[in-house]
Amino acid sequence: MSGAKPLLWNGWGAPEERVEISLPFRTWLADALGIENIEAPSHVSVQEKDIVIPPTRLNSAAVASLSKAAGSSGEITAPHQRLMHAAGRSYSDLLRLREDAELAFPDAVVVPATEHAVSQVLRIAQDEGIAVVPFGGGTSVVGGVEPLRGSHSSVIAVDMSRLHGMGGLSEVDMHVTAGGGVRLMAAEEWCREHGYIIGHYPQSYEFVTVGGCAATRSAGQSSEGYGRFDDMVLGLTCMTPAGRLEMHPHPDVSSGPDLRELVLGSEGTLGIITSLTLRIHPRPTHLRYEGWMFPTFADGIAAFRQLMQNPGRCTVARLSDEEETAGLMRMGMHGSFMEKAFSWYVGARGYSDGVLAIAGWEELSVDELNRKSSHVASIFREHRAMRLGEQLGRSWERSRYFSPYVRDVLLDAGVMVETFETAAPWSKLSAIRDGVLAIAQQHWCREGGSVGCHVSHMYSWGASLYFTVLGRRAGSSTGDALEQWKRGKDEIMEYLLGEGAPPSHHHGIGADHLPWMEQEVGSGGAAALAALKNACDPHGIMNPGKLLPEKSAGAPAPLP
Numbered sequence: 001m002s003g004a005k006p007l008l009w010n011g012w013g014a015p016e017e018r019v020e021i022s023l024p025f026r027t028w029l030a031d032a033l034g035i036e037n038i039e040a041p042s043h044v045s046v047q048e049k050d051i052v053i054p055p056t057r058l059n060s061a062a063v064a065s066l067s068k069a070a071g072s073s074g075e076i077t078a079p080h081q082r083l084m085h086a087a088g089r090s091y092s093d094l095l096r097l098r099e100d101a102e103l104a105f106p107d108a109v110v111v112p113a114t115e116h117a118v119s120q121v122l123r124i125a126q127d128e129g130i131a132v133v134p135f136g137g138g139t140s141v142v143g144g145v146e147p148l149r150g151s152h153s154s155v156i157a158v159d160m161s162r163l164h165g166m167g168g169l170s171e172v173d174m175h176v177t178a179g180g181g182v183r184l185m186a187a188e189e190w191c192r193e194h195g196y197i198i199g200h201y202p203q204s205y206e207f208v209t210v211g212g213c214a215a216t217r218s219a220g221q222s223s224e225g226y227g228r229f230d231d232m233v234l235g236l237t238c239m240t241p242a243g244r245l246e247m248h249p250h251p252d253v254s255s256g257p258d259l260r261e262l263v264l265g266s267e268g269t270l271g272i273i274t275s276l277t278l279r280i281h282p283r284p285t286h287l288r289y290e291g292w293m294f295p296t297f298a299d300g301i302a303a304f305r306q307l308m309q310n311p312g313r314c315t316v317a318r319l320s321d322e323e324e325t326a327g328l329m330r331m332g333m334h335g336s337f338m339e340k341a342f343s344w345y346v347g348a349r350g351y352s353d354g355v356l357a358i359a360g361w362e363e364l365s366v367d368e369l370n371r372k373s374s375h376v377a378s379i380f381r382e383h384r385a386m387r388l389g390e391q392l393g394r395s396w397e398r399s400r401y402f403s404p405y406v407r408d409v410l411l412d413a414g415v416m417v418e419t420f421e422t423a424a425p426w427s428k429l430s431a432i433r434d435g436v437l438a439i440a441q442q443h444w445c446r447e448g449g450s451v452g453c454h455v456s457h458m459y460s461w462g463a464s465l466y467f468t469v470l471g472r473r474a475g476s477s478t479g480d481a482l483e484q485w486k487r488g489k490d491e492i493m494e495y496l497l498g499e500g501a502p503p504s505h506h507h508g509i510g511a512d513h514l515p516w517m518e519q520e521v522g523s524g525g526a527a528a529l530a531a532l533k534n535a536c537d538p539h540g541i542m543n544p545g546k547l548l549p550e551k552s553a554g555a556p557a558p559l560p
Contacts, residue, residue: 004183007138007207009084010045010097011411012404019405025330029413032448033472038413045098045412052100053079056107057154062128063108066156069120070110076156081109085133085157086147088140089404090512091418092482094411101478106133106147106157113162115274118239121158122272122541126241131155131541134268136181136212139204141419142504143511143546144216144267150544160211163274166190175234175249176280180211180273187278196280199226199362202506203401211273217265219457219464219506221400224308225315225362228457228506230264232279238263240271240536249277262532267508268543270536286369289316289360291392292385293351297321298430300355301455303383305426308458312375316360317458318396321433324452324468325356331406351386358396403468416444416473418485422496423505425462429455432499433465436492443488444471457505464505509547517548 008014021029021038029035056063056077067076074081082105087093096103107130112118125132131152135145149155160181168177169191176196178187185206188198200220202208208218213229214236220229235249247260263270294300300319307313320328359376363369377387410417424432433453440451449471457464474484493503493516503513503520518526529548533540544550 004186005206006084007089008408009048009080011094011408012089013408017405019402019409021406021409022331028330029415032450033415033470034448035413035415035472038409046100048080048083050100051083051103053082053105056082058107058130058156062124062130062154065124065128066108066110066121069124070112070117071114072111076108076110078109082106082157085109085135085138085145085159088138088143088145088510090141090143091411091416091485092512093141093143093146094407095478095481098411099478104147104149104155107154108156109135109159110156111159111162115163115237115239115244118158118163118272118274119244121156122239122241125156125541126539129153129539129541131544132272133157133543134211134215134272135159136209136215137183137204137207139208139212140216140508140510142507142509142513144508144543146511146545148511148543148545150540150550152541152544158272160209160272163211168277169194169196169280171196173249174280175277178210178276178278180214180275181209184208184210184213191280192283195283197283198232198278199281200229200232201400203403205401210276210278214264214273214276215267216508217506221318221456222315222360222362223457224313224317226281230260233260233264233276234279235277236260236263236273237275238271238273241541242536242538245271245536265508267510267547269533269547270542282364284362284364286363286366287361288369288373288390289358289393289397290373290390291388291396292357292359292380293354293388294319294357294380294383294385295351295354297355299383299385300357301426301430303380303385304357304455304458304463306382307376307379308463309460310379312372314359314372314376315362316358318358318454318456320356320454321452322353322355323450324454325354327450327452327468327470328356354386356388357385358393360393360397410470414473416449416469416471416481416485419466419468420489420492421464421466421505421507422501422503423457423462423464424499424501428499428501429463429465432496432501435495435499436465436467439492439495440467440469440488443491444469444484447472466505511545514546514549 086103086105087097110121112121129152131149133147135157147155163179163181165179187210191197199222201222202218202220214233218229235247238245304319361369361372407417437451451469453465453467455463473481497516497519503516509517
């Protein structure tokens with residue numbers, strides 16, 4: 001299952017996948033941000049050949065041992081490979097990549113093909129005091145794959161791309177086995193060929209690995225129907241410096257705490273996930289996605305809360321606020337129908353300032369699809385919603401992975417563009433959204449810009465809030481731009497935790513949210529997590545600087 005397209009070294013898609021920006025969005029960029037010509041970039045990326053990559057810190061003996069252990073066929077210290085594993089894909093990551101600023105590089109990139117090879121690499125790293133960063137698709141937006149050394153002399157990236165096997169599909173038990181490094185899109189396509197789906201569709205779907213989804217407790221755009229990725233993991237194997245952790249798939253257990261939870265969300269700080277057993281579903285034969293318009297964001301919140309607290313939910317549920325709805329119209333993400341719907345059909349019915357919702361169903365029978373869609377329609381109409389139809393829904397489906405490609409173009413034009421998310425109970429959802437928007441607008445939109453929000457990943461007790469920021473980047477230096485983002489983000493994190501909201505709903509903690517992790521879990525929780533790490537990773541080599549502060553390590557525990 002190899003051969004998947006890689007991420008661009010300093011962006012998302014390949015150069016031939018560069019997107020066109022719609023005329024309404026160009027007009028908004030000119031009016032709101034003073035960017036008259038998006039085709040005349042103000043911040044052109046440096047060339048790869050000009051990136052300064054320092055010599056490896058590893059001695060020749062360590063390089064030879066690691067290369068032999070991994071069975072690597074190429075040079076593990078090659079500059080291109082080290083650059084490709086130097087950062088994730090957050091706004092801060094991309095600024096530093098594109099402008100050759102303050103980058104850290106792994107001293108080597110090893111690509112093991114077997115679980116035994118992973119074990120051998122970890123043994124060498126532990127013996128030599130080398131930090132290890134597990135690397136899947138490289139799509140982290142919270143600094144989760146940044147090659148930090150911590151207190152160690154050097155750091156390597158362990159690329160999972162060769163652990164990409166699929167098999168063990170059981171139609172009776174409804175699960176499948178996947179290697180930790182298989183791309184999620186490839187795993188989904190493999191299952192579809194056999195008549196099943198996994199049903200996990202995050203925006204990073206094209207690039208992310210199944211092991212990365214598990215390590216970060218990922219949520220996808222169909223989570224209302226299929227659950228988050230941690231709901232899909234029935235069993236897994238994780239290689240740690242202290243040995244092998246294996247959680248066999250069971251219908252459910254009562255043997256103490258669920259050990260899967262020790263690894264799910266651990267972000268590579270305990271070990272490397274080498275294989276997973278995943279829940280699967282019969283491939284749906286009837287799909288429908290519909291667009292709806294609510295008069296206000298509050299109407300939409302009330303409708304979706306009622307829906308999620310009663311039987312008959314959607315597979316896909318999404319509600320944009322007023323600013324994000326306007327932004328979608330400007331960007332033309334839903335094509336000419338979107339523009340016509342807003343300019344005539346919607347406006348003529350008094351919904352000009354309304355908010356867009358998407359509801360979708362993926363079912364095995366048309367009768368079940370019609371039953372659920374009728375149920376949703378009755379609830380939505382109780383809350384004054386107007387149906388916009390399937391054409392809008394299909395447009396959303398086609399463009400669901402579109403935004404990261406737009407970001408590459410906007411970065412060239414000097415636009416600050418980033419996202420972040422949290423979660424809250426229904427009773428506090430609107431208030432927390434308003435509080436975040438007030439801080440965001442003060443920091444990032446005083447000279448024009450936009451901060452929009454959508455509600456997704458909904459539950460009976462609450463939902464996630466996902467924010468998108470567009471503003472003019474500050475200053476002329478990378479440092480100015482990074483500080484502009486950090487000041488606002490830091491204040492928002494403090495606000496969220498003060499309101500009892502988590503620093504992340506599905507992006508993880510990584511390095512970026514580390515300062516708030518102990519405040520989130522409490523000192524007792526942080527101590528328990530540190531003890532778990534010390535048991536699995538006594539020398540603290542696994543992904544230092546992520547999830548938990550680096551602690552002093554205990555006595556070494558040899559690998560079996």
